[in-house]
Amino acid sequence: MLILMLCTTMVSAQKTTSTTKETIADKNGYIVFDGDKCPDFKVKMTDGSEIDISSLRGKVVMLQFTASWCGVCRKEMPFIERDIWQPHKDNPDFILLAIDRDEPLETVLKFAESTKITYPIGLDPGADIFAKFALRDAGITRNVLLDRDGRIIKRTRLYNETEFASLVEAINKELEKKQEE
Numbered sequence: 001m002l003i004l005m006l007c008t009t010m011v012s013a014q015k016t017t018s019t020t021k022e023t024i025a026d027k028n029g030y031i032v033f034d035g036d037k038c039p040d041f042k043v044k045m046t047d048g049s050e051i052d053i054s055s056l057r058g059k060v061v062m063l064q065f066t067a068s069w070c071g072v073c074r075k076e077m078p079f080i081e082r083d084i085w086q087p088h089k090d091n092p093d094f095i096l097l098a099i100d101r102d103e104p105l106e107t108v109l110k111f112a113e114s115t116k117i118t119y120p121i122g123l124d125p126g127a128d129i130f131a132k133f134a135l136r137d138a139g140i141t142r143n144v145l146l147d148r149d150g151r152i153i154k155r156t157r158l159y160n161e162t163e164f165a166s167l168v169e170a171i172n173k174e175l176e177k178k179q180e181e
Helices: 002-023 071-088 105-115 161-176
Strands: 042-045 050-052 060-066 094-101 121-124 142-146 152-157
Touching (some): 060 071, 071 161, 105 121, 152 161
Parallel strands (some): 060 094, 094 121
Antiparallel strands (some): 042 121
């Protein structure tokens, strides 16, 4: 009887651990971590085109999760425009994708205009893409940087000058690396 109870307890603990493991988040609500392969997704852009994240392998990719109602996003976006997008927008090895959390196209277009950003924005109805990276109810703004193999190499949360500078540095460093052939 004792052996049966111990075995049942162990199986129960294993199930809890494996279930819990799928939803473990860091202090910032991320459920993906540095070194992880980027979750697969397709995003519809404001121009109507669709991008499959897996098609961007071979490029350095920055994902910015944002929304018009996010004051910190509005604060950060001009810095992304100036310090990341403008220096790298013509670099064929770099992609920057903003992913707007659960807002209609008209709102997203007005948001881009009001923040004066020119980098591409995709739509995330229901925040389903966002939920592949962070707890669904976790806040934004947040950025995820991918290397050429589609692995996460940096994650940021909110806007902090030091952390943002380290993001810019990580992008520059990654772009300097030669693509393995």
